[in-house]
Amino acid sequence: MAFPRRREVKLARILFVGACATPVLTLAAALATRTGLLTPEVGYDLLARKALFGLAVVGVLAGLGLAVIALRDRGARWLALIGLVVSLATLGGFIWATGQVARTVGEDVSTDLAEIPGFGVLARSRTAQGLPGTVGVQACPGALPATTQALPEAVVYELQTRGVAVRRAGVTGVYGSRRGFWFGFTHDVVIRIRPGRTDIRVAARDGRPHGNEACRLATELSTALRVGERASN
Template sequence: MSSRKPVPPLIPWLTALTALPPVLVVAAVAARQFGGVSLEFAYDLLTWTVARGFGWLALAAALAVGVLALRDLPRRGVFAVIALALAGGSVGVFQFQAHRLAQPTPRDVSTNLSEPPRFNALADLHPGAANVQGAAACPAAQAVPSQMLAQQAVSALVDAGFPVVRAATFEVEGVHEGAWFGFPYDAVVRIRPGRTDVRVVARDPRPDGGAACRLTAKIVRNLAAER
C-alpha cells in the first residue's frame, strides 16, 4: 500500500480562487457584448473594482499555495506554479493597464491642427474641435501628402476596423468599436489636392491609454500603403 498522503483539499481550492479575476473579466466582457450591460457596471464596477480587487486576494492565495507546496513539491508544486501564474498574470495586467490609462494621452487626434477635419454624419457627436491634438501628442498623426481616392480612404478605414457610415468624394467617415468593451471611436478622412488628413475621436470620456492615437496610426499607415 502507498503511504503517500493525498493533497490537502485547501490547495486545489486556493488554486481555483486564483482563476477568479480573469473569469470575472471574461464575464464582464460577455455581459457588455451580449447582455447589453452598461459600461458603468461591466467596466467600472465588475472589472476595475471587483476583478481588480480579487486580483490581490488571488495573489495572497497563490502565495499561500506556494508555502503549502514546499512540504511536498513533487505533488503540490504544480498547484503552486498554476496559482502563481494566474494571480501574478492578473495583477500584472491590471497594473500595466492602470499605468497606461494614467498617461495623458489624447482622445481627439488630427493630422491637421490648423483646420481639423469635421464630421458630417457624426456631427452631432463632435460639434467642435476644442481639445484636438496633433503630432506633438501623437507622433503618428501625420497627413498623407497625396490626394487619395475616396475608395482608398474607405479601404483604409475598413482595414483599420472602422466600418464606413458615410462616403463622399472628398470625405469618408467610419465608426470603430473596441473588441473588449465596445468603446466607440469615430474617424473622418478628408481628401484635398495634394493632402489627405485624418481625425479620430473617442466618444467615451474615460482615459483610453492611447487607443485614439493607435487607431490614427493604423489609418495613416493604410492610406500610405494605398498610394
C-alpha cells in the same frame, strides 16, 4: 492524520479558485459590458478598473498560499504552479493596462487643429457630454496629414483593413467607426479629402482614456496614406 490532509486538499482547491478567478470574472465583465448587460460605468469603471484589480492582488496572495501548501504536500504542486502563474500574469496585465491608461495623451486626435474635420454622419451617434479636447501632432507625433488628394477607394480599403466599419464614403471624405473587442468601446474615424491634402480624425465616443488607441489608429492610417502618397508621386 487523514483529517488535516483532507483539510489541506480542500484549502488548496479554494485557494486555486481564488488565484484563477480574476481573469474569468474580468472576461465576464468585458463580455457583459460589450453586450449591454452591464453599463460601462459598472462593467469597466467599477469592476474592471477597481474591484477586479483589487481581486487580482488577492489572487496573488492565494497563489502564494498554494505555494506554502505545496511545500508540504507534493500533490498540490501543479495546482500551486498554475495558480501562481495565472495570478501573477493577471496582476501584471492589470498593472500594464493601468500604465497604458495613465499615459494616454488624448482620445480625440486630428491631423488638422486649425480646421478640425467634422463627424458628419457620425455626429448623431456621439451623444456623450464633456468630452476632452482634440489633440494634434504635438501630443501624437504620428498624426500627420497626407499631402495629396487620396482616392476614396484607397481610404475605404485602409479603414476596412483595420477593422473600421465604413458608414459613408465619397469624394470629400470617408466616415466609419471601430468597436473594441473586449468592452465594446467605439472610436469614430473621419478621413477628410481635399485637393492636395487628406486629413484624419480619430475620436473615442466616451470620455475615458483608452491607452492612446486613437493615436495608434491615426498613426497607422497616416502612415498608410502617406505611403500611398509617395507611391503615386
